[in-house]
Amino acid sequence: MATLIEAEAVSGGADITPRPPNRRNVRETLVRYRWLLFLMLPGIIYFLLFRFWPMYGAQIAFRDYIPFLGIEGSQWVGWEHFETFFTNPDFPRLLRNTLILAALSLFIAFPLTIVMALLLNELRLNILKRTVQTLVYVPHFLSWTVVVSLTGLLFAVGNGPLWTLLNDVLGTDTNFLADPAWFRPLIVLQDVWKNTGWGTIIFLAALAGVDQEQYEAAIIDGAGRWQRVWHITLPSIRSTIIVLLILQTGQILNTGFEQIYLMSNALNRTVADVFDTYVYFVGIQQGSYSYATAVGLAKAIVGVILIFGTNWLAKRFNQQGIF
Amino acid sequence: MTPRKRLRAPLAILTVTGLALTAACSSGGDEGDGDGNGGGEGDALSSLSIMSPYFAAVPPEEDDPIDQALTELTGVDISVQWVPNTDYGERTNVVLAGDDIPDVMVMGKTPAFVQTAEAGGFWELTDYLNSGDYPNLVSENPEVQEATSVNGHVYGVYRSRDVIRHCIILRADWLANLGLEQPQTVEELYEVARAFTEDDPDGNGADDTYGFINPAWPGSIGSGSPYDALELWHGAGNVWLDDGGELVPSFTTDAWMEAVEYERDLVQNGYTNPDYATMDPATWNEPFLNGQGGIIIDVQSRAPQLVELFREQDPENAESYVALVGQPEGPHGTFAMPTSGYSNFLAIPRSSVETEEQLEQVLQVLNDMNSTEAQILLNNGIEGDNFTVEGEYAVYNEDRQDFTDQVSGAWAQLGTNVAGYNAYATQPATPYDEELAQLRLDLQAEDLENAVFNPAASLASETYQSSGTQLDTLISDARIQFIAGQIDEAGLQDVIDRWHSQGGDQVIAELNELYSELG
Structure with missing residues (x-):
């Protein structure tokens, strides 16, 4: 404590003795928060090593990278790979498929998370609430491989329970796994099943922070359940919703490689091809690392633009952004 | 210790880490200086490192009985870097980009390999293999060896597989x-x-x-x-x-x-x-x-x-x-x-095997590793330990099953058998199994006479290297869509036209040029 007060005093003295204020402040801050900074060190090292350092390799998007020649030994080709990608006849299809899946996830899966959180929040019996909460988290811990295999079993032609049920109800004889019309519904269904429960965690935390007295007052005023949800609960968690929405839009082009790759086959590939699977085909299978990196980089830039764009929009509508 | 001094240590660590990274990277672009050669540049090899995939649950340990026997047989200390088969493709790229490149690598004819080979990353072996100096490496199926080549240049000793399956x-x-x-x-x-x-x-x-x-x-x-x-x-x-x-x-x-x-x-x-x-x-x-x-x-x-x-x-x-x-x-x-008749090949990177003398020595070792004695080691194991010979068959000792699994799931990956497979076959359990095995051989011999090989197997077209997978997938997807009734003949023709316009025509032109040059 003594050091802290001392430090205050010294920084207070800065007003009297003219010194370069910034440098002084930086040093003061460093000294004062040395232990916090020390605690941060592993995080800083992690980000430098695994997040910033690899960016050095992103330059292969502008080269004809051959591993044997190394990054610097490979020929510099500039924007060639980007041009090839944007003029590629597959580009419109990839963009459309990616955007449709992203929109479905944004407009169906994301609101469902909020609905689920609100429903859980309305449960009165604590033990029931906790049990349900835990149960809906479980699918999150299954890998996509397992989820897709389960889907395969449920929709297996001839003996899958859901295959039988749906075809009986619809009076059809469809192989849902191969039908392009069923690809997107299945993807959304899997996404909702796997991730909705997990997504509620942050909303539930925000809901726990809502002032209970407001509800009591509302009840006295004669507000019903719906009115309470609409006028108290939702406005209270609005900022949380906005923050998550902004983060979600940044992920818009990341459709989730594993799920889509595992669910795609010869018959539904027209609707299943997205940027992520394209990068895999071109980059890994065809060994065009530079081209695939260019595609990935273009995708990342769009993601950054979207984050800033939504953030700006949120602020325009007098909401809090994330920065 | 004053607070400022305390802060110095972590900062120093950061700086050092950063410097080390920079150093590691800048040397990545340099010529690798080889590894485990046991001597300076140009010296004869005293050891030989090989990178190979394995399928077994556990890879063999360094200097296990097979390794020792091979070392004794070839006169060179052999050490194998075993990589799980599922990670192998990825690992080869990492290894090629680094500076610790093994002397021999199991490689497939992937676009990345072709690029690297054409950039001078691997020794061309065509003349060496045709010279007859390495009798155990002379292929019994020249068509297969031709198919492993890149536009007629052979870059590896292929690992032989049944031609008819x-x-x-x-x-x-x-x-x-x-x-x-x-x-x-x-x-x-x-x-x-x-x-x-x-x-x-x-x-x-x-x-x-x-x-x-x-x-x-x-x-x-x-x-x-x-x-x-x-x-x-x-x-x-x-x-x-x-x-x-x-x-x-x-x-x-x-x-x-x-x-x-x-x-x-x-x-x-x-x-x-x-x-x-x-x-x-x-x-x-x-x-x-x-x-x-x-x-x-x-x-x-x-x-x-x-x-x-x-x-x-x-x-x-x-x-x-x-x-x-x-x-x-x-x-x-x-x-x-037919199959392609091979599954990958043993290629020799130039950055680890630097001189022709060293190359000849490596080829000599590969030649020795293809002798009947070595084939038995690689495919059956140690006679009297994990198997015994009965007639023309190997009978495995059940108590040594773990070891046998390592032989068949790892060491066998180093066998090329280009001049013929001379190790023992496993003894069939019943007369019916023996009959079935014989039937397979008969059918193989019969079908081999009518085998239709891919005339473009050895040709590497530049356009195909860069967009072949997409072009191929276009056709294979359309085929299934046609079979499923999703598209009709006209729809199939549309896709084929798209194949032509998206690079297929270039592939045809490039391949035909190479074909007339080499054929």
Whole structure:
């Protein structure tokens, strides 16, 4: 404590003795928060090593990278790979498929998370609430491989329970796994099943922070359940919703490689091809690392633009952004 | 210690880490200085490092009995970097980008390999292998060696595999129930598929069977799928067809069209499993075992596998279920589907083996590793320890099964057997197994005479290197869509036109140029 007060005093003295204020402040801050900074060190090292350092390799998007020649030994080709990608006849299809899946996830899966959180929040019996909460988290811990295999079993032609049920109800004889019309519904269904429960965690935390007295007052005023949800609960968690929405839009082009790759086959590939699977085909299978990196980089830039764009929009509508 | 000093240590660590990273990277671009050569540049090798995939549960340890025996045999200390097969492709890229490159690497003819080889990353071995200085490395199938080359330049000693593996596997009991002969032509095969679907082959009175079992094929065109086989049998050639000295893609031929119509009819009439587009290939055996389907077009080794599974299910009649039939005659002649005849090759990076003297030494070691004695070590193990010889067969010691698994699941990966396989075969468990093994050999010999090789196997077209996978997938997807009835003939033709305009025409031009130069 003594050091802290001392430090205050010294920084207070800065007003009297003219010194370069910034440098002084930086040093003061460093000294004062040395232990916090020390605690941060592993995080800083992690980000430098695994997040910033690899960016050095992103330059292969502008080269004809051959591993044997190394990054610097490979020929510099500039924007060639980007041009090839944007003029590629597959580009419109990839963009459309990616955007449709992203929109479905944004407009169906994301609101469902909020609905689920609100429903859980309305449960009165604590033990029931906790049990349900835990149960809906479980699918999150299954890998996509397992989820897709389960889907395969449920929709297996001839003996899958859901295959039988749906075809009986619809009076059809469809192989849902191969039908392009069923690809997107299945993807959304899997996404909702796997991730909705997990997504509620942050909303539930925000809901726990809502002032209970407001509800009591509302009840006295004669507000019903719906009115309470609409006028108290939702406005209270609005900022949380906005923050998550902004983060979600940044992920818009990341459709989730594993799920889509595992669910795609010869018959539904027209609707299943997205940027992520394209990068895999071109980059890994065809060994065009530079081209695939260019595609990935273009995708990342769009993601950054979207984050800033939504953030700006949120602020325009007098909401809090994330920065 | 003052606060400022305390802060210095972590900062110093950061700085040092950063510097080390910079250093590590800048040396990444340099020429590797080799490893484990046991001497400076140009000196003779005293040790040899090999990078190889393994399939076993656990890789062999350094200096295990096989390693010791090989070291003794070759006079060079051999050390193998074992990499799990699933990670192997990725690892080779990392290793090639680094500066600790092994002396010998198991490599496939991937676009990345071709790029690296053409950039001078691997020794060209054509003249060395043809010189006759290494008798155990002289290929018994020159066609296969040619196919491993990149535009005629051989960059590795290939790992030999059976040239003929494809066959038709049928439910023998169903054939017998219906009084049908084994199909010898594709028309007869179609008739069997029809009968297996419509004529109640299992005699249970219910309409619950179909003919063909086709899984969702993970590869695209020319990857040994049942569809590829049917098309080749119809006379469409093997991926490429030499049409009067000019290379044309198989799928532009009339025979190919005829074949996909045949395939479509099989599906549309219900003579094929309904989930042909989504069935997991890992469950391929199940419909055959359960009596749902009765025809599989795949490699011969699936037949003994099926027999083994029937043995678990119905030990008494196990030998009456599986019929193994050779490749059938097509409407325009007899054509048989070969494999590429090899699975990857042992290539020698120039950055670790720097001089010609060292190269000759490495080749000598590979030559020694292909002697009969070494082949037995690599494929069977240590005689008297994990196996004994009875007649012409190896009989394995069950107590040493772990070791045998490491031999067959790891060491065997180093065997090339280009001049012939001289190790012992496993003793068949029953006379029926011995018969089946003999039948496989007979069919292989018979089909080999009609084998249709891919005339473009050794040619590397630049456009194909950069967009081949997409082009191939375009066609293989359209094929399934046509078979499923999603698109009609005009739709299929549209896709083929797209193939032409998206780079296919360039591939045709480039390959034909190379073909006329080299052929």
